[in-house]
Amino acid sequence: MQDKRQLKREQFTPVTYLLLTVALFFTMVLCICIGSVRISFSDTVTAVWNAVWKLPIPENIAKNIILNVRLPRVLCVVLAGGALSICGAAMQGLLRNPLADGSTMGVSSGAALGAMIAIATGFTLPGFSFGGSMILAMVFAFGSLILILSLSYALDRSLSTGSIILIGVIFTMFISAIISLIITFASDHTRSLSFWTMGSFSGVNYDQVKILCAALVLCGAILFRFSPELNAFAIGEDNARHIGVNVKRVKLIILITVSVLIGVCVSIAGTVSFVGLIMPHIARMLVGPNHKRLLPASLFSGAIFLLLADLAARTLLSPVELPIGVVTSLVGAVAFVIIFYKTRKVRS
Amino acid sequence: MLAGPNGAGKSTLIETIAQGIPYTGSILWQDQDIHTLKPSQLARMIGVLSQRNNVSYAYSVEEVVGLGRYAHRAGLFSGKDDEGKGQVEKALEMTGLTDLRHASMLTLSGGETQRVFLAQVFAQNPQVLILDEPANHLDLKYQQHIFSLIRQWLQEPGRAVLSVVHDLSLARKYGTHAILMDHGKCISQGEISEVMTPDNLQQVYGMDVYEWMREMLSQWQEC
Numbered sequence: 001m002q003d004k005r006q007l008k009r010e011q012f013t014p015v016t017y018l019l020l021t022v023a024l025f026f027t028m029v030l031c032i033c034i035g036s037v038r039i040s041f042s043d044t045v046t047a048v049w050n051a052v053w054k055l056p057i058p059e060n061i062a063k064n065i066i067l068n069v070r071l072p073r074v075l076c077v078v079l080a081g082g083a084l085s086i087c088g089a090a091m092q093g094l095l096r097n098p099l100a101d102g103s104t105m106g107v108s109s110g111a112a113l114g115a116m117i118a119i120a121t122g123f124t125l126p127g128f129s130f131g132g133s134m135i136l137a138m139v140f141a142f143g144s145l146i147l148i149l150s151l152s153y154a155l156d157r158s159l160s161t162g163s164i165i166l167i168g169v170i171f172t173m174f175i176s177a178i179i180s181l182i183i184t185f186a187s188d189h190t191r192s193l194s195f196w197t198m199g200s201f202s203g204v205n206y207d208q209v210k211i212l213c214a215a216l217v218l219c220g221a222i223l224f225r226f227s228p229e230l231n232a233f234a235i236g237e238d239n240a241r242h243i244g245v246n247v248k249r250v251k252l253i254i255l256i257t258v259s260v261l262i263g264v265c266v267s268i269a270g271t272v273s274f275v276g277l278i279m280p281h282i283a284r285m286l287v288g289p290n291h292k293r294l295l296p297a298s299l300f301s302g303a304i305f306l307l308l309a310d311l312a313a314r315t316l317l318s319p320v321e322l323p324i325g326v327v328t329s330l331v332g333a334v335a336f337v338i339i340f341y342k343t344r345k346v347r348s
Numbered sequence: 349m350l351a352g353p354n355g356a357g358k359s360t361l362i363e364t365i366a367q368g369i370p371y372t373g374s375i376l377w378q379d380q381d382i383h384t385l386k387p388s389q390l391a392r393m394i395g396v397l398s399q400r401n402n403v404s405y406a407y408s409v410e411e412v413v414g415l416g417r418y419a420h421r422a423g424l425f426s427g428k429d430d431e432g433k434g435q436v437e438k439a440l441e442m443t444g445l446t447d448l449r450h451a452s453m454l455t456l457s458g459g460e461t462q463r464v465f466l467a468q469v470f471a472q473n474p475q476v477l478i479l480d481e482p483a484n485h486l487d488l489k490y491q492q493h494i495f496s497l498i499r500q501w502l503q504e505p506g507r508a509v510l511s512v513v514h515d516l517s518l519a520r521k522y523g524t525h526a527i528l529m530d531h532g533k534c535i536s537q538g539e540i541s542e543v544m545t546p547d548n549l550q551q552v553y554g555m556d557v558y559e560w561m562r563e564m565l566s567q568w569q570e571c
Contacts, residue, residue, distance in 0.1 A: 098404070228415070228418060236402070236403070238368065239401065239465070239468075242391065243419060245387060289406055
């Protein structure tokens, strides 16, 4: 007799991918259309299509706003939203902790500190306007990862999940204190630094889009390849070892990959919280915990969520732009309570 | 059977064989030091069923059992495992989980969860099965069921089981050979009847175990 406890699980078929891609496309176009200057759907599509195929763009279309302001911003938001979300999904699986996200290890804070030092000191690279903050963000992200892993290894000689989380949380608090100090003393840059700690995609350009795209493609591919291992970790690290996973090596690869991706995102947009924490949970509710489905679902849901959050940040109190981190935190906190309540209900 | 009092080192020995904790010396499998093997090679030889398995996410039974084939998917990108589907089906059937294959792990009882991980180890198809107190936290019905499944698995030639047990009655009923440990040392090893003598058990447990067991069993004879 069929057991009644059959799992209702949406299948992540090619049709699902197509629908999500269409949803993402329409959300992107919507975000380009809506702003302090309203642009029609047809103008947006025409401008982008003609630009891609190097065709002339009609004069009556606000091509500068579409192509030089909104399109790079929307692309950055999509890529960052997807990146933060898959990092969160990977960390929740790897550390077997539903509260984990890309910032759990303190890498996000470390990257933020690096970028802020660059802003506060005016460190730049010639011909590469954002290069200084990006380079320092990535250096500090790596440095944070090495420091945290070293401390964790010194604690229990085994890179255990518990010690990584503990050291990561303490490190994050420590770095937050240093960041507050920098903001206090860097009076010339106080406003931009404060704004940046809450996340912002204002002023992003196509160079940043290209770097973010490259990072997401490379790191995303690595995380997708390790989907079976992430599933094994999510069930239990001991179990992963017993079935033949090279636990130390895989853990290192995934942690480094997440750090690189987080470092690039933070260097471009500052600290955008809750995306990596919440969206994997929502994706998990839709497609289940298997990372073969969870990672793509997280990618799409993170991108769409951050697009809508950025839209709200730009338009709710227009012409004043809210930091995007404020919007994601407000929505994220409420969403987290709802998810927690629903999860407890399912388990009981 | 691996027997001995608490703190004897039974679980430590299991974890050492499973390469879960660092150690000095060597562990040989057919004259080869298992420390030199890749984790996937070791997993194809040795399967481990832990005492307690908790799943935090809503994986299906089939997904968890299917993970047992991980070591058989060779290479960075190949993921090819010709026997995999068949082994998973066989494992589900042996453990009576075919009807539960799509059920969420979060909805299973303790006994059912342990059966799932036993099915995972069966799907892994190792030569040696290491069990760390497999009947722990299970009621009598599941205890009997788990051990009869393991007995069934042992029918195929070339297989062996090393099981940590606290219950010496289970050890005597299901085991053929035993290692008796105390304070990290092997006190006796050999056939069950040679190892579990009154003197050996008195030495290790510090009490007359035979008298204790007779006293326990006499409770049932009165009924």
